[in-house]
Amino acid sequence: MKIHFPRNWIDDLFNRVDIVELVSEYVPLNKRGANYWALCPFHNEKTPSFSVNREQSLYYCFGCGKGGGVVQFVMEMEKLTFPEALEYLAGKCQLALPANMSYEDEQASSLRERLYELNQEAAKYYHNLLWTDTGAAVLKYFRNRGIDDGTIRRFGLGASSDSWDNISDAMQEKGYTTEELVKAGIIAQKENHSYDVFRGRAMFPILNMYGKVLGFGGRIIGDGQPKYLNTSDTAIFNKRYGVYGANLLRKQRRLERILLVEGYMDVISLSQAGIQGAVATLGTALTSEQARFMKRFSEEIHIAYDGDEAGQRATERAIEILRGEGLTAKVLSFPDELDPDSFIRERGVEAFNELKPLTDIEFTLNRIKSKTDISTQDGRLTYANKAAEVLALIKSPLELETYLKKLCLETGFSTEALMAQIKIAGSQLKVKYRSLARGEYRRSTAQVKPKYALSAEEELLSILSSKLLPEGFLSAEDFISPLCKTIASELLDDKYPAIIISQLDEEDERNWAARLFSKEHKYNEESALSAAESCLSVLQRARLEKKIDELNERLKLAEDYDRQSLITQLQEATMQLTEIKSK
Ligand SMILES: [Zn+2]
Numbered sequence: 001m002k003i004h005f006p007r008n009w010i011d012d013l014f015n016r017v018d019i020v021e022l023v024s025e026y027v028p029l030n031k032r033g034a035n036y037w038a039l040c041p042f043h044n045e046k047t048p049s050f051s052v053n054r055e056q057s058l059y060y061c062f063g064c065g066k067g068g069g070v071v072q073f074v075m076e077m078e079k080l081t082f083p084e085a086l087e088y089l090a091g092k093c094q095l096a097l098p099a100n101m102s103y104e105d106e107q108a109s110s111l112r113e114r115l116y117e118l119n120q121e122a123a124k125y126y127h128n129l130l131w132t133d134t135g136a137a138v139l140k141y142f143r144n145r146g147i148d149d150g151t152i153r154r155f156g157l158g159a160s161s162d163s164w165d166n167i168s169d170a171m172q173e174k175g176y177t178t179e180e181l182v183k184a185g186i187i188a189q190k191e192n193h194s195y196d197v198f199r200g201r202a203m204f205p206i207l208n209m210y211g212k213v214l215g216f217g218g219r220i221i222g223d224g225q226p227k228y229l230n231t232s233d234t235a236i237f238n239k240r241y242g243v244y245g246a247n248l249l250r251k252q253r254r255l256e257r258i259l260l261v262e263g264y265m266d267v268i269s270l271s272q273a274g275i276q277g278a279v280a281t282l283g284t285a286l287t288s289e290q291a292r293f294m295k296r297f298s299e300e301i302h303i304a305y306d307g308d309e310a311g312q313r314a315t316e317r318a319i320e321i322l323r324g325e326g327l328t329a330k331v332l333s334f335p336d337e338l339d340p341d342s343f344i345r346e347r348g349v350e351a352f353n354e355l356k357p358l359t360d361i362e363f364t365l366n367r368i369k370s371k372t373d374i375s376t377q378d379g380r381l382t383y384a385n386k387a388a389e390v391l392a393l394i395k396s397p398l399e400l401e402t403y404l405k406k407l408c409l410e411t412g413f414s415t416e417a418l419m420a421q422i423k424i425a426g427s428q429l430k431v432k433y434r435s436l437a438r439g440e441y442r443r444s445t446a447q448v449k450p451k452y453a454l455s456a457e458e459e460l461l462s463i464l465s466s467k468l469l470p471e472g473f474l475s476a477e478d479f480i481s482p483l484c485k486t487i488a489s490e491l492l493d494d495k496y497p498a499i500i501i502s503q504l505d506e507e508d509e510r511n512w513a514a515r516l517f518s519k520e521h522k523y524n525e526e527s528a529l530s531a532a533e534s535c536l537s538v539l540q541r542a543r544l545e546k547k548i549d550e551l552n553e554r555l556k557l558a559e560d561y562d563r564q565s566l567i568t569q570l571q572e573a574t575m576q577l578t579e580i581k582s583k
Contacts, residue, residue, distance in 0.1 A: 001450070008112060008113070011210060012095060013086065013089060013093070013095055014057060014069070014498055015293070016095060017070045018054070018292060018296055019054060019058070019070050020036055020068055022073060022074070022089075022092075023036070023052050024036075026041055027041050027050070030048070033520065034053070034520055035052060035053050035520070036053075036054065037049075037051055037052075040061045040063055040064060041077065042064055043061065043063055043064040045346075049061055049063035050062075051518055053298065053517075053518050056516050057070060057498035058498050058501065059073060059514065060518035062515075065511050066511055067510065067512075067513075067515050068496065068515075069499070069502045069514070070500035071085045071089065074088050074089060076449065082262075082502075087312075093537075098402065111180075111183065111235055114180060114409055115180070115235055115236050116212050116213065116221075116236060118181070118186070118251055118384050119184060119186075119214065120213050121171060121174055121176075121403070122167060122171060122184070122216075123156050123205040123213045124204040126158025126159060126167070126198075126205075126216075127153075127156050127158040127203075128158075129158060129159045129161060130152070130159040132298075134162075134166075135158070137159075138158075138159035138203075138221055139159065141219075141221055142157060142202065145341070145343050146272075146488065147268060147287075151272040154535055155268055156205045156207075157202065157204060157205075157268075159201070159202060160196065160198040160201045160218060161199065161200070162194070162199055162200045163199065164195040164196055165196060166199075168186070168187045171186065181433045184215075184234060186231075197229070198216060198229065200220065200222065201218030201220055201229065202218065202219045202221055204217040204219070204244070206242075207246060208242055208246055208247065209242075209246040209249065209250045211247045211494070214237040214242065215231030215232075215234065216230070216231050217229070217230045217283065218230075218379040230282055230283040239282040239283060240284070240287045241287075243279040243281055243294065244267055244279060244280040245267045245280065248276075249279060249294075249297045250297075250467075251467055252276045252297075255298040256298065256300065257277060257300040257301065257302050257330070258277045258278075258298045258300070259275070259278040259279070259304050260278075260279060260280070260294075260302065260303045260305075260318065261278050261304045262280060262282050262304075262306055262314070262339065263339070263341070264280055266278065266304070266339060266341045266342050269340070269344055269345065270344060271329065273352070275344075275349065275352065278304075279281060279294065285314060286316055286323070291322050291324075291325040291327060294326055295325060295326075295327055298424050300327070300328040300329075301318075301322050301328070301330070302330045303322075303330070303332065304331075305318070306334075306339045308337060311339075315331055315363065316364070319360045322360075328360075330363075331359075331360065331363040332356035333358065333363075334355075340352075348444065361390055361391070361393070361394060361403060365390060365403070365407075368383060368386045368390070369383060371571065372386075372566050374410060374411070376474075380411045380412060381411075384413055384418060387407055388425045389425045391422050392423075392425040402423075413439070438465050453479075453480075453484045454538070454539065456535040457535075458484075458516050459535050460478070460488075460533065460535040461487055461491070461516060463515075463523060463528050463531055463532050464488060464492070464532075465491055465497050465517055466523055466528060468525050468527055469529065469532055474492070474532065475488075475492070476489035480543060483509060487500055487513065497513070501514055541577065544576055544577045544580070548570065548573050548577065555567070555570065
């Protein structure tokens, strides 16, 4: 029996499970290049050929050819069936199971679909309003902030009108009910009358990583309270999960670092300036859910909050959360109370790129020092004690020594005394251990390399998954093999490779596809396009050769009255082939 798991639910699950974390519960992983490597848990080996790709959420063993996504991995390791594996993973990340869905749950699932549509329509409406008289003040605001029209379109920015029932009327005309509008957080109800939540605001649609509109942020134009307003939590929007800019993260591959900024405008102006990987939290302090989400795209986070006291305190908290999730946190500080947006506008991109981030330790030490008066003996003692707690976190002896020397100079205590203090602080630290050991390694399975596609098709699929090709450049019909056609059409439908793979029926097919998507490639937009073009011409050639073979076969058996038409077709195909070959 095939149980139906709704696409949204599966997207949600894959969004929450980190394959690197999952696999490292079974085998220790080491990062090398873009991938993580381990000794394969499925066959016996001495050098690691088992690779895990966090971005694609896939694993593949170059030794035994086994591959797949998080679902296949737990199926193999825990000996589970497909639905059991989904249940197992859902349990790990506290996601309610669609198989156990009651009637109410199913209603909820169709409500979610409806809310996504409604938000999409509302975003379109706000965006169109921006270019009318109603949106003039907001448009002026964006332009004053240096945002150009291309960026406005790319982020789908918009304007809400001053009126109390503008969006509500427009959406009801499109067939949405008051109840649905309330559930989407677009209108609010008070004592039997309803009104637009966002009025007279610059509108920022908040998208998930798949580009669906979850909700909105609105900044007041002119006077009014509050200055910033976000959609309250709804059936599809939860401020603890996700970040502003999530959809862009997915398109930016191999980020060296993610820039965590305070505001939506920071994300937008950094992106306009060509600085990749900027995200902001959704009007709340950073949560560990958001940290785990970012970890999928990069393990190094540069915090670029505002220079004021509130921003600095938020930075301290963010460092703790990031550290707790095993991420490397660094801090960019801006001179003269500037924020990333104003810094870019005043000093330019080059100056931004030259900013040197502080390590989390440096930042924390500076903070402690700024709050202590180290001109007194008491102050120096307090500072040394607190600094020791921070330094106890450092694992590298060389790194530790650098800070230690500095601390000696600042406090006047000897290295020995400081070191002793650090040891005391260290023994009080709770250290988390992860159980890495996992007993028996499974017997090697024979390496299977089924021929599912021409290598040009494989290459083309892999380019397609890189999202570097212009929209509409490829269609599923460009592929020859039925399996490739299916995969291509799902990729074009914006499905995640790991999800596509988990839905393939045959294990061999899954292994084949996992290998395909695990390959590292070094394309940029230009080279992806030219590589795709040459793959296409190889495929066209293959298609013609196949056609010529078929025509020749048919010609052998053809009746007289058929021959002429077959010969004409054969000539045409041969001519086309010669033409392609001569290119
Ligand atoms: Zn293996």
